[in-house]
Amino acid sequence: MKNLILTIMAFLLACCLAFLLFIATNQQALAKVHETISSFSVVDEIAEAKDVTKEKSENPIKAATKEERNKEPYNAENYKPIAKLTTHDLKDDEIGKANLPPFSNALKKAQTVVDKDNNDSNAYNDYGIDTTCQGAHYYIFTFENKSKPNTYYRVTVDEDNKANVFDKSYQIKQQNDKPNISPQESEVIAQKYAIDELGQNAVLKDVKESKDGMFYTFHEYKKEKDYKVVVNETGDVIRQPALD
Numbered sequence: 001m002k003n004l005i006l007t008i009m010a011f012l013l014a015c016c017l018a019f020l021l022f023i024a025t026n027q028q029a030l031a032k033v034h035e036t037i038s039s040f041s042v043v044d045e046i047a048e049a050k051d052v053t054k055e056k057s058e059n060p061i062k063a064a065t066k067e068e069r070n071k072e073p074y075n076a077e078n079y080k081p082i083a084k085l086t087t088h089d090l091k092d093d094e095i096g097k098a099n100l101p102p103f104s105n106a107l108k109k110a111q112t113v114v115d116k117d118n119n120d121s122n123a124y125n126d127y128g129i130d131t132t133c134q135g136a137h138y139y140i141f142t143f144e145n146k147s148k149p150n151t152y153y154r155v156t157v158d159e160d161n162k163a164n165v166f167d168k169s170y171q172i173k174q175q176n177d178k179p180n181i182s183p184q185e186s187e188v189i190a191q192k193y194a195i196d197e198l199g200q201n202a203v204l205k206d207v208k209e210s211k212d213g214m215f216y217t218f219h220e221y222k223k224e225k226d227y228k229v230v231v232n233e234t235g236d237v238i239r240q241p242a243l244d
Contacts, residue, residue, distance in 0.1 A: 074103060075126040080172060082152055083140040085212050086230060086238055087128030097129065099137045099159055106157040110141040113163040114155055118147045125152060130241075140241065145169060156241040166241040173236045186214050186231045193237055194218035197227045212238055 075084075100106065107124065114122050122143040131137050136159060143153040145168065154167035181189075187207070194202040198220040205226070206217040213232030219225070228240035 074107075076124050079126040080142075080152075081126060082142045082170065082172065083126045083128035083154070086210070086240065087130040087140055100129070100139060101157065101159070101161040103127075103139075106139050106161060106163075107141060109161055109163045110139070110155040110157050111143070113165060114143045114153045117153070117165055117168070118145065120146045122146050122153060138241070142170070154241070164241070167239055170238075173232075180233045181231075181235045183214070185235065187216070189235055189237060190214070190216040190218070190229050190231050193229050193239075194227045198223065198225060202227065215240070 097103075101109075107127070111122075111124065122145060125142040125144055127142070128140045129137060130140060138159070139157040141155045141157065143155070145151045145153050148169050151169040151171055152167075153165060154170050155163055155165050157163045187204070191202070191204070194204075194216070198218060201220050201222060202218045203221070204216065205219040208215050210230055213230045213236075215230050216228065218227045218229075220227075230238040230240060232238065
């Protein structure tokens with residue numbers, strides 16, 4: 001009887017020991033699983049943080065790249081808007097750029113012609129794009145005339161990258177209190193300049209509004225030459241290029 005009781009107690013102790021070992025073993029496993037899950041969570045958080053940081057760092061670069069593509073890096077710093085004010089707002093400006101030589105090539109050509117004209121280094125100012133009456137596109141570039149302070153060269157570059165100086169001493173007119181002139185007076189002024197340039201046979205070919213005033217085109221049929229001029233509302237004259 002005593003041996004039976006000892007056997008039963010030994011069996012119960014063995015069961016308790018097995019149960020304790022089972023719990024201890026499973027706690028280690030559970031802890032390991034918990035640790036693994038936690039490590040995955042940390043990795044995910046780090047990866048997510050890296051993605052957010054990367055996205056934030058890339059967005060300004062993408063924005064800057066887009067801005068660089070869209071802006072016009074063609075005018076000098078603190079430029080005077082000369083070419084831009086004396087050219088028209090072209091609806092097909094992108095088509096014009098596609099038909100013209102690359103900007104850098106055209107600017108280099110214009111710069112070379114201008115510097116050769118007065119044997120000096122003339123600072124670039126601004127540019128514009130316009131069309132002839134026949135629809136051919138051309139650039140207008142302006143440069144500070146170093147030989148004549150406060151005046152500007154104006155140069156055209158056509159679709160064949162041919163440069164031509166059409167004004168060597170353009171002056172920016174200061175706005176004043178001069179009264180506005182009538183359309184009739186404007187045409188008379190334009191006609192006078194056209195006759196001085198083309199002779200008595202100059203005929204008015206076209207007239208339209210521009211950003212700077214009334215834009216006149218005169219033609220001399222014997223010489224087959226055009227003369228273009230803008231007369232602003234106060235009667236000041238701005239000569240325009242006449243490409244062949």
